[in-house]
Amino acid sequence: MTYFENINRIQYEGANSTNPLAFKFYNPEEKINGKTMEELLRFGVAYWHTLTADGSDPFGNATMIRPWNKFQGMDLAKARVEASFEFFEKINAPFFCFHDFDIAPEGTTLSETYKNLDQIVAMIKEYMSTSKTKLLWNTANAFTHPRFVHGAATSCNADVYAYAAAKVKKGLEIGKELGADNYVFWGGREGYETLLNTDMKLELDNLGRFFHMAVDYAKEIEFTGQFLIEPKPKEPTTHQYDFDVATGLAFLQKYDLQDDFKFNIEANHATLAGHTFEHELRVARINGMLGSVDANQGNPLLGWDTDEFPTDLYTTTLAMYEILKNGGLGKGGLNFDAKVRRGSFEPEDLFYSHIAGMDSFAIGLKVAQKLIDDNVLESLISERYQSYTEGIGLDIVEGNTDLHKLEAYALQLGEIKNKSGREERLKSIINQYLINVSSGVLV
Ligand code: XUL
Ligand code: CO
DSSP states (O other), X not given: OOSSTTOOOOEEOOTTOOOTTEESSOOTTOEETTEEHHHHHOEEEEHIIIIIOOOOBTTBOXXXXXXXXXXXXXXXXXXXXXXXXXXXXXHTOSEEXXXXXHHSOOOSSHHHHHHHHHHHHHHHHXXXXXXSOXXXXXXXXXXXXXXXXXXXXXXXXXXXHHHHHHHHHHHHHHHHHTTOSEEEEEOTTOEESOGGGOOHHHHHHHHHHHHHHHHHHHHHHTOOOEEEEEOOSSSSSSEESSOSHHHHHHHHHHTTOTTTEEEEEEHHHHHHTTSOHHHHHHHHXXXXXXXXXEOOBOOTTSSSOOOBOOOOHHHHHHHHHHHHHTTXXXXXXXXXXXXXXXXXXXHHHHHHHHHHHHHHHHHHHHHHHHHHHTTHHHHHHHHHTGGGSSHHHHHHHTTOOOHHHHHHHHHTOOSOOOOOOOXXXXXXXXXXXXXXXXXXXXX
């Protein structure tokens, strides 16, 4: 059966194309600094937003028109698999991602849930054998069902903790079976609503134990995917434990997990934490912890996770700058953890939205590479920190000084002179690169 009848495989047609169902900037084969765009960007489709979500929100019912919605239960799950591989092929996606709950319905018991999962995983594996689309990551949904009301690995209820552990165990087996490149832990309800009823220390210690058990089990079954923590500061809980990259890193270091995990950084989670997307990428990068990206964008007018498709070129440029400076994403990718707006309810909107996101990151990639090639930021930054390359500055960075020596140095200083940071000049240079590179003037 065909689910997207009137849509052919999306092709690259170039910046002047007026075909809404064509890439204008994402040219998978085009090489940037020796690697193809496809290899560098590693786009992923999020199963939950594209195949499963129905457009309902706290004030309104489902709006999405999806040809597979005529089915129910396991038939619906199977129809979604068929539709998903048709979509992956037509949008030319090298990767996809899912939660256990997205691909197969929960049964009345855990063993029944496993049976449902096994059937769908076998079907996905079959489709994958003839498709180029690979599994970027999978994860366990330990937040939707009412049993997770107080959390999963940080629940006050040990039975819930055990149930969540079983889901992760199964998730790792599925990841291994389907050859996932990563396994994600987003702490859905790992946080608290009020300290008045919360043993924070026990909850965090339990979370550390949980991750160690997952690491051990991955070794046991020889699952070689990269483990990723996806920070988010709030929503659904008031205070999520994996608040941001810095908080997550301190947690990993405290529980001696830093060598087994990296971060999956989501743009909208960064902004909810009061950071920019590029800030989170930078913190992860300079600590060798940048694993993968949930590519979306938030709405600055709203205080919650809107998961919009990324279209802000300034942000995609600065994000790709961090990713290129990181030497790429390795096993990671750019997963569109993004949903079409509730009013964009027709099946073709799934294509328009992915095209918009893929083109936006393709532009970001080209502009970022050109900025790096031309040494634009690096030359200004090295000039700015020049004082650490000689004299007292060199003594500081080489660890050859102490407070006595620094005091003696400071006492003989005359008036200290600083130089301008040139922020506005830099911003206008980035605008110039954005306009010129995307219009083909600077290539
Ligand atoms: C929720 C979110 C999740 C994770 C995977 O905000 O981002 O979809 O990406 O559980
Ligand atoms: Co996400």
